[in-house]
Amino acid sequence: MLSTEKLSKAFLAIIEEAEKIQKKDLPKKANKRLKTLISIAKHQSDIRNIKKGKCCAAPGHHKSKCKKSKK
Numbered sequence: 001m002l003s004t005e006k007l008s009k010a011f012l013a014i015i016e017e018a019e020k021i022q023k024k025d026l027p028k029k030a031n032k033r034l035k036t037l038i039s040i041a042k043h044q045s046d047i048r049n050i051k052k053g054k055c056c057a058a059p060g061h062h063k064s065k066c067k068k069s070k071k
Contacts, residue, residue, distance in 0.1 A: 011045035 018038045022031065 008045050011041045014041040015045070 015038055018034050018041070022034050022038075026034070
């Protein structure tokens, strides 16, 4: 299994490549799909860079713990 750091770098590479493609003259539908891809990749990269136990959206985290940590 890939380490969190390697996965984060892979998602950043996806973002870079998708942004390069976005600069080309594409149909609206293709551009919309690229925006979605970039959004997902950014989210995944952000999640993987968060310190363990800090992400309330991650599986296994309880909402009660998140509410306490946000205060």
